Amino acid sequence: LTAIALIRIISTSALDNGLALTPTMGWLHWERFMCNIDCDELFMEMADVMVKVGWKDAGCEFVCIDDCWPSHKRDTQGRLQTDPKRFPSGIKKLADYVHAKGLKLGIYADIGTSTCAGYPGSLGYYDIDAKTFADWGVDLLKFYRRFMPDWHQLGEGYANMSRALNQTGRSIAEVHLKWKIPDYEAIRKTCNHCVKSILDWTADHQKILVPVAGPGGWNDPDMLIIGNFGLSHDQQQTQMALWAIMAAPLLMSSDLRNICPKAKELLQNKQIIAINQDPLGKQGYHTLKGDSFEDTGGPRRCIISVAMLPSWQLCDPKCNVTQILPVYKEMGVQNLFSEVMVQVNPTGTTLLTVSPIKSSHL
């Protein structure tokens, strides 16, 4: 279910409530647990852990259910029902549990006739489904587009679901997923390059993507797979840095009950989260692609001249440069003529912040 998405607040009161003023942060079960059973326990334990070991304090607020949660049949009144094997206690009870922890609950549905995994879609049931989600106390809807008989109806469908959610009176954040742009199915097959492919695609389309991102609506390159099995630590740092710069929702999909300490530290890194959660809500642009590194097997040393930084204006007359990744390091006061030396690991990332120093403070 990897895709580029747009989170949009549809409740009229949403912006007043402060919903999604910064990119959504939380946990989403899919990439790590897919259609596993015992979900009552899984989601409640994850909510427990989020509160107990620093996730909530770090800003993670949402516990999100992805596909596979419903029964294959609606009830006699046309309402979606939970799969009794996966969620024997139902979503309402889970929402209450999650809310009691001071967290919020997300759920998943499809705009068309069927979800990705073949469960009932919402087409023809937008009002009923919106009411069901509101009755259950759901706070966020990931609204996918998998099977739509007539793709021209998409816009109308989204408008109708937005209106339906709005009429429930409950503030529900809505995530729209644009399926297969880019072709994530193909990317998955050579998945070492996932993160890089997402970067390339986003960079190629940044003229469209970047301007629409901002408080209330974010481009979403989907889940963080940090803490899972496929990425080296350097690659995990790369994903975290890119998601931060892209002002992307930080939805982790790993087993928080049993996560490697280095991955946890990375996901809870205050400096990186601060970049992502910057109140201005500006998604970063990809400004330069270089390929001048020598192939020396190990980390590459690289001299960056401050005047070449995208944020060089901040250094006129002076700025503070701080390295956030791969390790925190204060690089001191710099000016437009400064050069800073950084080291970049293969498949890794060096993340810098640049802060202006006002002349009055010099």
Added chain:
Amino acid sequence: LTAIALIRIISTSALDNGLALTPTMGWLHWERFMCNIDCDELFMEMADVMVKVGWKDAGCEFVCIDDCWPSHKRDTQGRLQTDPKRFPSGIKKLADYVHAKGLKLGIYADIGTSTCAGYPGSLGYYDIDAKTFADWGVDLLKFYRRFMPDWHQLGEGYANMSRALNQTGRSIAEVHLKWKIPDYEAIRKTCNHCVKSILDWTADHQKILVPVAGPGGWNDPDMLIIGNFGLSHDQQQTQMALWAIMAAPLLMSSDLRNICPKAKELLQNKQIIAINQDPLGKQGYHTLKGDSFEDTGGPRRCIISVAMLPSWQLCDPKCNVTQILPVYKEMGVQNLFSEVMVQVNPTGTTLLTVSPIKSSHL
């Protein structure tokens, strides 16, 4: 320089000396350091670390130089010379240093006109080069085949170099590298699949490869890249397990001075090394390829029936089963009708050992 190779002892006295009776263990600079400079320091520091923090005790004996070490020109007597910038003190001094630590030194040359990186090859200089290496006190030669004007001369070339090394009177283990079988250059481009590709290729050719491996000569799928940047920990466990089962030389190519503790623990894992260093020297066969795992996002549980294990005979009447990876776990006494439950992480490995229990001990 990734390739399948065969290590062969060429000194007549080699087998008596116990050279390469088990797969070579040590460190090889290439994959991590390529043509980096400051090699005097690099190799001496690596030798220091190998002795100080458990590598030598774990069985790592060789400190190996790969390509890029020579000057582009031979001396007036036709001898190879070290690049004065990379090895200002020369190889002899390094060999002395390494020997004083109780370790051995490996070096690299090419059977043809040029090495991979464009340095002088040994064609026409076999006797001189063998004598040079022996004079320097080299203990192992990685003898590559990159540029050979007439490929039919390969066999003759190897025989001549073997004879030349033999005539020096010094016991020098010789590693023959068969270049581009499989096509590692192509594999590198989708490098997440490296380890798996090596497994597949080895499995496809095991009828040829496995019987020729044994004390004195080993199939070599090249360096361990555990502790570097590109593999997740699960993938690192997979490489370690496969190299152990393949009775492959364990030549690490990482920065041992600054290696992640988990990678170090894996590389020094006594149980895995014991599989690799088994005195029988039998390379393992690939016996079964299954694809019955569900795609559930996380670790897969898998029930193995003991009667299906390749080593099932050891369990008649009873055997001890121990899980070595992903974590050590004694699975107790089993018989042919037992089933054991294991968990396999995505891109990871579950490694088991099976030991017979003699009826007299039951």
